[in-house]
Amino acid sequence: MSFITKPAAVHPRSPKNELGLTIRDYEGGMSTLCAGCGHDSVTGAIVQSVFELSIPPHRMAKLSGIGCSSKTPAYFVRQSHGFNTVHGRMPSVATGANAANSDLWYIGVSGDGDTLSIGLGQFCHAIRRNLNMLYIIENNGVYGLTKGQFSASADLGSKAKKGAENQQPPIDPCRTAISMGAGFVARSFSGDKQQLVPLIKAGLSHKGFAVIDVISPCVTFNDHEGSTKSYEYTRQHFHPALHADYVRPSEEIRTQYNEGEAMPVTLHDGSKIVLRKVAGEYDPTDRASVYSHLERSQQAGEIVTGLLYYNDGLKEMHDVTNVVDQPLSTIDHSVLCPGNDALQALQNVWR
Amino acid sequence: MSTGPRNNDFTIRIANVNGTGSASANTLLMKSFFRMGIPVVGKNYFPSNIQGLPTWYEIRVSGDGYMARAGRVDIMLAMNAETYQKDLADVAPGGYLIYDSTWPRRTLLNREDVTIIGIPLARMCNERFSTARARVLMKNVAYVGAVAALLDIDMEVIAASLDKTFAKKADLLADNHVAIRLGYDYAQANFACPLPYTAQRIDKTSQHIMIDGNTAAALGAVYAGATVGAWYPITPSTSVMDAFASFCQRYRVDEKTGRRNYCIIQAEDELSAMGMVLGAGWNGARAFTPTSGPGISLMSELLGYGYFAEIPAVLINVQRCGPSTGMPTRTQQADILACAFASHGDTRHVLLFPSSPEECFYFGATAFDLAERLQTPVIMLTDLDIGMNDWMVPELNWDDAYRPDRGKVLDAAALDKMKSFHRYLDVDADAIPYRTFPGEHPKGAYFTRGSGHNMYGAYTEDSNEYQEVVDRLRRKWETAKSYVPGPAIWYSDKIRTAIISIGSCDGAVIEARDRLLESGIGINYMRVKAFPFDEQVEQFIEAHDRIYVVEQNRDAQLRSLLILETDTDPAKLLPLLFYDGLPINAQGVIESIRQDQAKGKAKGKAKGKDKGVAA
Numbered sequence: 001m002s003f004i005t006k007p008a009a010v011h012p013r014s015p016k017n018e019l020g021l022t023i024r025d026y027e028g029g030m031s032t033l034c035a036g037c038g039h040d041s042v043t044g045a046i047v048q049s050v051f052e053l054s055i056p057p058h059r060m061a062k063l064s065g066i067g068c069s070s071k072t073p074a075y076f077v078r079q080s081h082g083f084n085t086v087h088g089r090m091p092s093v094a095t096g097a098n099a100a101n102s103d104l105w106y107i108g109v110s111g112d113g114d115t116l117s118i119g120l121g122q123f124c125h126a127i128r129r130n131l132n133m134l135y136i137i138e139n140n141g142v143y144g145l146t147k148g149q150f151s152a153s154a155d156l157g158s159k160a161k162k163g164a165e166n167q168q169p170p171i172d173p174c175r176t177a178i179s180m181g182a183g184f185v186a187r188s189f190s191g192d193k194q195q196l197v198p199l200i201k202a203g204l205s206h207k208g209f210a211v212i213d214v215i216s217p218c219v220t221f222n223d224h225e226g227s228t229k230s231y232e233y234t235r236q237h238f239h240p241a242l243h244a245d246y247v248r249p250s251e252e253i254r255t256q257y258n259e260g261e262a263m264p265v266t267l268h269d270g271s272k273i274v275l276r277k278v279a280g281e282y283d284p285t286d287r288a289s290v291y292s293h294l295e296r297s298q299q300a301g302e303i304v305t306g307l308l309y310y311n312d313g314l315k316e317m318h319d320v321t322n323v324v325d326q327p328l329s330t331i332d333h334s335v336l337c338p339g340n341d342a343l344q345a346l347q348n349v350w351r
Numbered sequence: 352m353s354t355g356p357r358n359n360d361f362t363i364r365i366a367n368v369n370g371t372g373s374a375s376a377n378t379l380l381m382k383s384f385f386r387m388g389i390p391v392v393g394k395n396y397f398p399s400n401i402q403g404l405p406t407w408y409e410i411r412v413s414g415d416g417y418m419a420r421a422g423r424v425d426i427m428l429a430m431n432a433e434t435y436q437k438d439l440a441d442v443a444p445g446g447y448l449i450y451d452s453t454w455p456r457r458t459l460l461n462r463e464d465v466t467i468i469g470i471p472l473a474r475m476c477n478e479r480f481s482t483a484r485a486r487v488l489m490k491n492v493a494y495v496g497a498v499a500a501l502l503d504i505d506m507e508v509i510a511a512s513l514d515k516t517f518a519k520k521a522d523l524l525a526d527n528h529v530a531i532r533l534g535y536d537y538a539q540a541n542f543a544c545p546l547p548y549t550a551q552r553i554d555k556t557s558q559h560i561m562i563d564g565n566t567a568a569a570l571g572a573v574y575a576g577a578t579v580g581a582w583y584p585i586t587p588s589t590s591v592m593d594a595f596a597s598f599c600q601r602y603r604v605d606e607k608t609g610r611r612n613y614c615i616i617q618a619e620d621e622l623s624a625m626g627m628v629l630g631a632g633w634n635g636a637r638a639f640t641p642t643s644g645p646g647i648s649l650m651s652e653l654l655g656y657g658y659f660a661e662i663p664a665v666l667i668n669v670q671r672c673g674p675s676t677g678m679p680t681r682t683q684q685a686d687i688l689a690c691a692f693a694s695h696g697d698t699r700h701v702l703l704f705p706s707s708p709e710e711c712f713y714f715g716a717t718a719f720d721l722a723e724r725l726q727t728p729v730i731m732l733t734d735l736d737i738g739m740n741d742w743m744v745p746e747l748n749w750d751d752a753y754r755p756d757r758g759k760v761l762d763a764a765a766l767d768k769m770k771s772f773h774r775y776l777d778v779d780a781d782a783i784p785y786r787t788f789p790g791e792h793p794k795g796a797y798f799t800r801g802s803g804h805n806m807y808g809a810y811t812e813d814s815n816e817y818q819e820v821v822d823r824l825r826r827k828w829e830t831a832k833s834y835v836p837g838p839a840i841w842y843s844d845k846i847r848t849a850i851i852s853i854g855s856c857d858g859a860v861i862e863a864r865d866r867l868l869e870s871g872i873g874i875n876y877m878r879v880k881a882f883p884f885d886e887q888v889e890q891f892i893e894a895h896d897r898i899y900v901v902e903q904n905r906d907a908q909l910r911s912l913l914i915l916e917t918d919t920d921p922a923k924l925l926p927l928l929f930y931d932g933l934p935i936n937a938q939g940v941i942e943s944i945r946q947d948q949a950k951g952k953a954k955g956k957a958k959g960k961d962k963g964v965a966a
């Protein structure tokens with residue numbers, strides 16, 4: 001365990017966001033994960049993103065399943081509402097929470113075991129419903145918390161710490177999400193905050209289900225030679241497909257882009273994602289070509305990263321259920337209850 | 352029991368093939384008695400199948416107002432050739448069997464103590480109606496007409512019922528009137544009508560309705576202000592959500608915007624349905640899920656979460672026959688223990704046991720108050736008999752002064768004044784902590800977890816801190832006893848013998864007590880309505896020497912729970928068990944108790960060693 005004691009005092013000149021809060025206000029409890037665990041870096045990226053988006057901490061609900069990764073909501077945004085559910089069932093709890101109150105920011109953190117094994121069904125169905133949330137998978141190819149068994153994202157031929165080779169094909173969360181109909185599908189690496197932070201911000205701002213598969217190495221059980229989810233391997237095989245800059249509604253696009261090189265996408269809240277091509281032809285809005293690109297590159301052993309697929313034309317769960325915007329818990333009982341007169345009238349059909 | 356002429360006291364069973372549209376004809380017949388002011392019981396015995404298998408509908412006409420299945424058949428309407436033999440065998444001596452004599456069966460149907468009545472229903476309908484569909488459907492209506500003649504049912508009542516049912520379908524209405532007359536006239540012309548069984552107008556059904564428990568439970572949820580319903584279809588609970596959806600469509604859509612003041616989600620399975628209910632409950636909405644046995648098994652892990660993290664949730668378990676898939680369309684009360692302790696660890700749940708659709712409505716609302724007051728899942732256990740059959744119950748009434756008991760919730764104003772908030776602190780020494788709704792106020796934030804936590808809500812693996820929390824949960828269980836509905840008790844201090852029962856056994860027990868009393872056996876009665884048991888339950892047990900515990904499962908689950916949760920001597924609790932999947936009837940209870948009493952007398956009031964009697 002790494003007990004990194006944080007200095008108590010806030011630097012007087014530490015930057016403040018629109019709410020007048022500093023980044024310290026977005027931190028959480030002390031991490032109890034192994035020193036060097038990729039998950040801690042993802043936590044850091046979440047803290048920075050939520051701070052930069054100026055989200056009021058108590059307006060955020062952070063949910064997770066079970067695993068080392070799923071522990072992390074305790075380590076960010078202390079004053080938000082945490083819900084550490086049971087193994088693999090976070091999507092359903094998030095769905096119910098969202099049904100009751102669509103007016104909160106929802107962020108879910110899960111692991112590759114939590115999402116792709118025990119929770120695969122719930123993951124897929126949350127996507128089908130297009131639940132309005134950001135869903136982060138901290139993907140290390142193993143079950144960290146139960147000490148290193150292969151997970152469903154382990155690549156063919158990847159080696160366990162004791163040498164055994166994985167014989168089953170991996171489930172790629174990104175291709176799964178695309179085929180289930182997700183409108184925002186990204187992949188990144190815990191070691192690349194530059195890429196990860198804009199993706200988290202965009203994912204949070206996206207209306208509908210946004211999934212980010214973050215390769216997040218497990219230093220204790222899956223960071224050795226022969227593993228395809230180690231820091232080393234990931235750095236070597238990392239291929240950004242697109243660069244995504246996130247621009248807040250209040251900001252202007254400042255970076256200069258060459259003609260035809262950048263594509264700004266405006267999100268429902270007025271913020272923008274500016275997608276920049278990195279290499280070759282890549283159209284993140286063409287589902288079929290994205291899918292086959294991912295399939296080919298996986299076969300080539302490449303880890304394609306960035307905002308892989310984007311479609312902002314989908315109805316999210318609340319558009320379909322047509323539920324009022326007001327949190328259901330706040331609707332007065334007099335509105336909800338038809339009253340005794342209605343009951344007496346209704347009973348005619350049973351007489 | 353006598354087989355002589357009986358007015359307003361007989362049972363008709365209609366044997367049919369499922370998928371042939373007999374349901375509305377059967378309801379028509381049942382409602383005719385009801386509308387003549389005669390109490391009536393309707394029970395549907397149907398297969399787990401969509402078309403082509405045998406199905407029976409049973410109508411007990413009971414001028415005395417007994418609500419249980421009769422356990423005998425006086426008049427059999429044998430409309431399914433496949434089951435003629437069984438149907439004939441089931442008729443009580445002196446009874447009647449009516450069949451479709453389009454295909455005469457003189458040799459097959461020979462029982463000397465049963466009168467066979469042949470009516471050429473198919474032939475008459477084939478001649479009268481032109482489409483294949485009408486011929487099949489109207490056959491059902493025609494037998495209602497025949498029965499009306501044979502039992503002297505008021506034809507005006509039937510005609511009015513048809514007018515009401517088919518008010519918006521003119522051609523169907525006309526056909527129905529024709530078909531009724533076909534059967535009626537044939538019976539009048541060919542048989543000595545009426546039979547020794549007749550329906551006579553009385554006035555015992557005014558201020559009553561005929562309603563099934565699933566509809567009533569859904570209505571209770573609407574009135575309680577439930578806003579989120581998550582579910583996965585399963586017989587026999589499916590119609591709870593169907594009814595909730597249609598009531599919401601009617602009462603909960605904003606007139607101006609068309610937007611909904613409710614959210615119904617059909618989940619991918621029951622695990623998910625339970626997760627949704629917890630998520631919504633955590634966020635302050637009144638949320639529920641209807642399910643049945645297999646669903647409870649799947650929900651168990653999250654039910655334990657709800658208990659430990661203290662999240663309000665309401666489950667409606669419409670019990671069916673287990674184990675496993677069991678008999679999905681048959682009734683039982685065999686989930687009592689599974690629900691009481693659903694999930695691993697020291698988990699226990701508040702249970703409600705309605706005995707009729709009437710209680711489904713009121714408990715359906717109470718369940719939400721309890722769940723929020725006690726911050727825990729509450730499971731209402733009904734069963735297929737209550738849930739899917741039409742029962743005659745007093746008209747439902749709603750107290751417009753009712754306000755939901757949201758329990759201990761701190762709003763923004765309260766939080767604003769507080770120095771700090773801790774989710775699991777026992778501030779009021781009643782073991783119920785305060786909660787907040789997410790997004791309400793910065794000071795209201797807390798972390799919800801199913802892992803070990805201390806009274807402040809922080810993660811812990813410290814033995815003492817952990818134990819403090821689970822001990823408080825146990826104390827909260829004690830607090831719960833003062834909130835749950837107490838038992839219904841019929842007690843005379845001169846009697847030392849009693850029945851304890853539960854849920855849908857009520858009608859059979861009430862009837863059995865009357866019959867036993869007629870033969871000089873007086874028996875006290877307690878019907879438990881909730882778990883945890885309050886102190887009256889224990890007192891009642893203490894006040895008796897011999898107690899029959901009547902329930903509908905094989906393993907005496909209510910009795911086990913009573914033994915577990917009270918200090919009673921198990922030897923005085925005798926199990927009376929009914930678990931064949933059919934609704935319980937009084938006869939079984941009466942016979943078992945008579946036998947036991949006779950045995951007791953023979954033994955000279957020996958006490959203590961009896962194993963009880965399994966019916």
Ligand SMILES: Cc1ncc(C[n+]2csc(CCOP(=O)(O)OP(=O)(O)O)c2C)c(N)n1
Pocket residue numbers: 066067068069070087110111112113114115138140142143144145146151
């Ligand atoms: C129902 C259930 N089964 C098994 C477990 C044990 N368990 C805890 S975490 C875990 C795997 C977590 O793997 P992953 O989601 O990849 O998280 P990581 O620890 O790798 O971050 C398992 C199997 C459990 N908590 N609950």
Ligand code: SF4
Pocket residue numbers: 032033034036037038039068069140144145217218219220221
């Ligand atoms: S075991 Fe692996 S995943 Fe878990 S905390 Fe340690 S490094 Fe991270």
Ligand SMILES: [Mg+2]
Pocket residue numbers: 067111112113138139140141142143144151
């Ligand atoms: Mg993992």
